[in-house]
Amino acid sequence: MCGIIGIVGQTPVAPRLIESLKRLEYRGYDSAGIAAFENGRVVRRRAEGKLRNLEAVLQSEPVQATVGVGHTRWATHGRPSERNAHPHQAGRVTVVHNGIIENFAELKAELAGQGRSFESETDTEVVAHLIDSELKAGKPPVEAFKAALDRLRGAYALAVIIEGETQLVLGARHGPPLVVGWGQGEMFLGSDALAVGPFTNRVSYLHDGDYVALDAQGARVFDGTGAEVSRPPKQVSSSAAVMEKGNYRHFMEKEIHDQPEAVQHTLAAYLDPVRMRAEAPDGFDFSTIDRIQIVACGTAYYAGVIAKYLFERYAGLPTDVEVASEFRYRSPALSPRTLAIAISQSGETADTLAALRHARAEGQKIAVVVNVPTSSMAREADRLWPTHAGPEIGVASTKAFTAQVSALTALVIAAAGKRKKVDGNEQARMVRLLLEAPRLIAEASEAEDEVRAIAYDLSKARDVLYLGRGAMSALAMEGALKLKEISYIHAEGYAAGELKHGPIALIDEQTPVIALAPYDELFEKTQSNLQEVGARGGPVIAVTDRRGAPHLSSTARLIIAPEADPLIAPLVFAPAIQLLAYYTAVHKGTDVDQPRNLAKSVTVE
Ligand code: M6R
Numbered sequence: 001m002c003g004i005i006g007i008v009g010q011t012p013v014a015p016r017l018i019e020s021l022k023r024l025e026y027r028g029y030d031s032a033g034i035a036a037f038e039n040g041r042v043v044r045r046r047a048e049g050k051l052r053n054l055e056a057v058l059q060s061e062p063v064q065a066t067v068g069v070g071h072t073r074w075a076t077h078g079r080p081s082e083r084n085a086h087p088h089q090a091g092r093v094t095v096v097h098n099g100i101i102e103n104f105a106e107l108k109a110e111l112a113g114q115g116r117s118f119e120s121e122t123d124t125e126v127v128a129h130l131i132d133s134e135l136k137a138g139k140p141p142v143e144a145f146k147a148a149l150d151r152l153r154g155a156y157a158l159a160v161i162i163e164g165e166t167q168l169v170l171g172a173r174h175g176p177p178l179v180v181g182w183g184q185g186e187m188f189l190g191s192d193a194l195a196v197g198p199f200t201n202r203v204s205y206l207h208d209g210d211y212v213a214l215d216a217q218g219a220r221v222f223d224g225t226g227a228e229v230s231r232p233p234k235q236v237s238s239s240a241a242v243m244e245k246g247n248y249r250h251f252m253e254k255e256i257h258d259q260p261e262a263v264q265h266t267l268a269a270y271l272d273p274v275r276m277r278a279e280a281p282d283g284f285d286f287s288t289i290d291r292i293q294i295v296a297c298g299t300a301y302y303a304g305v306i307a308k309y310l311f312e313r314y315a316g317l318p319t320d321v322e323v324a325s326e327f328r329y330r331s332p333a334l335s336p337r338t339l340a341i342a343i344s345q346s347g348e349t350a351d352t353l354a355a356l357r358h359a360r361a362e363g364q365k366i367a368v369v370v371n372v373p374t375s376s377m378a379r380e381a382d383r384l385w386p387t388h389a390g391p392e393i394g395v396a397s398t399k400a401f402t403a404q405v406s407a408l409t410a411l412v413i414a415a416a417g418k419r420k421k422v423d424g425n426e427q428a429r430m431v432r433l434l435l436e437a438p439r440l441i442a443e444a445s446e447a448e449d450e451v452r453a454i455a456y457d458l459s460k461a462r463d464v465l466y467l468g469r470g471a472m473s474a475l476a477m478e479g480a481l482k483l484k485e486i487s488y489i490h491a492e493g494y495a496a497g498e499l500k501h502g503p504i505a506l507i508d509e510q511t512p513v514i515a516l517a518p519y520d521e522l523f524e525k526t527q528s529n530l531q532e533v534g535a536r537g538g539p540v541i542a543v544t545d546r547r548g549a550p551h552l553s554s555t556a557r558l559i560i561a562p563e564a565d566p567l568i569a570p571l572v573f574a575p576a577i578q579l580l581a582y583y584t585a586v587h588k589g590t591d592v593d594q595p596r597n598l599a600k601s602v603t604v605e
Contacts, residue, residue: 001176001603002086002098003027003072005196006159006169006189008216014063016199017070018055023194025051026393026593026600027098028074031085034058035094036068037166042094046085050594067166069159069189071096074599077104078121088125090116091132092163097124098176098191100604102154127158135162142213145170146226149211155350155604159189172211176603177348177376180204180212180219182233187214192348193236193374194391204231205374236374250592252394252486256578257445260438262399263406263571265388270410273435276428278413282383284367286415289339292319293364295327295355296343297602299397299481300404303369304343305474306570307408314422314430314567315415324355325605332362340364341385343408345392345400346601347375354605356380369407371400385411394593395600396485398578401478402441405571409434412567430567437571440562444575448583450559451576454541455583461489461512465503466577467496468516469526471570476516479577486585486595496529507538514580515540515556518569519547530555543576 003024007013017034025032032054033046043063047053051072071086077100078084086096101107104123111129112118118125130151134144141162155175162168171178171189181188181196181203188196189212193203206212209224210231223229248254269281280286292311294304301323308319322332324342328351334340340359344352347370356366356377367383371392378384387403413430416422422430458464464483468476477493484491494503496515507513513533517526530540534555542548542556545563552558559580564572585592 001028001074001076001599001601003195004069004096004098004157004159004178004189004191006069006171006214007067007186008167008169008214009066009186010216011066013065013068014058017068018051018058019198020190020195021051021070021072023197024072024191026395027191028072028599029594030073030075030080031082032070032072033085033087034063034068034070035087035089035161036063036065037161038063038065040166042089042161042163044087044089044094046082048080048082048085067161067169069094069096069161069169076100076604077123084120084122086124088120088122088128090125090128092135093128093132094161095124095128095131096159097127097156098603099156100154101126101152101156103152107151127152131160141165141168141170145172146211146222157191167215169214170212171206171214173206174209175350178206180206180214180221180231186216187219189214201236202233203236204233205379206231250394252396252398252582252592255392255394255399256575256582258390259399259402259445259575260442262389262403263441264438266403266406267410267434267437269386269388270407270414271431271435273431276431278410278417278427278431278434280383280385280411280414284383286315286317286418288337290318290337291335292317293332293334293338293340293359294319294321294343295324295340295352295359297324297349297351299401299478300343300345300352302474302478302481303401303404303408305477306405306471307412309471309474310409310412310567311415314412315419316421317415317419324349324351328355328358334359334362334364336363338364339367341367341369342377342381343369343404344377345371345389345397347372347377348601348603350603350605353377369404371403395595395598396482396581402571402574405574406434406437409567409571433565433567437568440564440568440572441575443562444572445579447559447561447576448579451579452583454557454559455580456587458489458512458580458584459487459587461510463506463511464489464491465506465511465513466491466493466516467499467513467526467529468493469496469522470566472516472518472573475570475573475577479514479516479581482578482581483584485598486581486592487588487590488596489584496526499529500532504532504536507533507536509537509539512539512541515542516573516577517542517544517548517552518561518564518566518573519545520566520569523548523551527551543573
């Protein structure tokens, strides 16, 4: 959601805070700010909008300091403005915060009753006041901090500096992650390993409930009970710090073209190309379960829906998929022989993490398909089934999605084998098909010229419908999500057969319909649905393959994807819908990598 950095350093802190915030901007980008000790006093610089606005402020009003905190914001309480930008201050205390303080209204009323006044509409400001009032009551800094934490309800990661304590940065984690970075005679606090990546690759992950006091020499970490604990640093891969666009205009464009490699790396963890077998990295035996319950959000949820089709079709394994924000608040009927699978790029999405914990509390074993191996989900699950997409920076997920679908498809083959739904020959055939996916995805990404031309027309539309059947209906929903996110055009994805039950009323000459129509056993049905659209004047765009093309050329504008077996068709058709959304957004001139109102990692409910 928001990004946090704290530094107790030896060299000028302002450029270092900015460098780190650039890596955190994917978390939120509606305002940014820093605060640091200049000649013993805390000075603050803040700006509404992108980080470059804060950089401009710092150019005209530089800060000379070596210790400070920084923040990039995704607004929850209070609209994006300089006044609501972090850091927030009260008395001696300056705070940056990621998350939501749920009881802020009652705390604010109490603090106001004590004569304290507030300058922002944020929930964060109450934290600064609470700590300051504990300091005023005579408590030393760490105790004052702990006393304030004990009053907070909700989800938060905090970094705090206190006037008069120029070599101290305090941090706390309750929900959203927070890491401590260990340097040589300097220390760092960050929302994730990327935040401290420019300065160190030795990182401790704070546990839920931990709080920490950093000075230049090290960190003292305490758990929620106040007991001092050890959180030894780990070496993290330096690739976490590599985030370059290369020759591409946007990260999203690069990440679409990174997909063959992302899928190949991911499959290497699941497929044995010598024995032509698929297996979960930990050898999980799918014959020990009767059901799968998938939980995820957004794009990861659609990857889960595709997996449902495949698990049931090929492995005969009943599979339920639910958006995590719903699952966590109901009482799902779970059996002991159910495996819960959480799917997530970041491994930090608050709803998915809470759903995972909910399933655990219900006695379920948990596996996670996750892209960040050091994330909270990776650490909390019983089984870690990684994707190897590398860091994904564009807010609209692309390569993480195909990496998830490829890992899940490999697991489907493993499950089909273990459950004796396929023999050795059939398993080898399926593995061979999946090994072909990276090449076919690369080929699919070459259809850019047709896609660009169609996207130009799409950029004029107000509403767009996406249709597909079987697993392609989930890809249709993912296509609609991509378009909404980055082009701000209203779009919906439907199972093609549902069109006649209502949505067809939306069809007119101004409402393009995009059909995902591989030439498979359901092709003719989809073709009929497209006739129904054409008969009502709706412009039709069909993503199909060479065998489907002649049947659709009189009804639709075509984007040709490579022919693919149904097992891997969702992977092979994915680049077309991603590129369509991408070029539509480019034609519209929107901010592709950082679309309005969104953030890469949603660590609040
Ligand atoms: O990090 P996660 O995979 O858990 O994130 C889940 C969703 O927030 C994410 O997929 C979101 O829908 C993307 N912006 C989609 O492009």
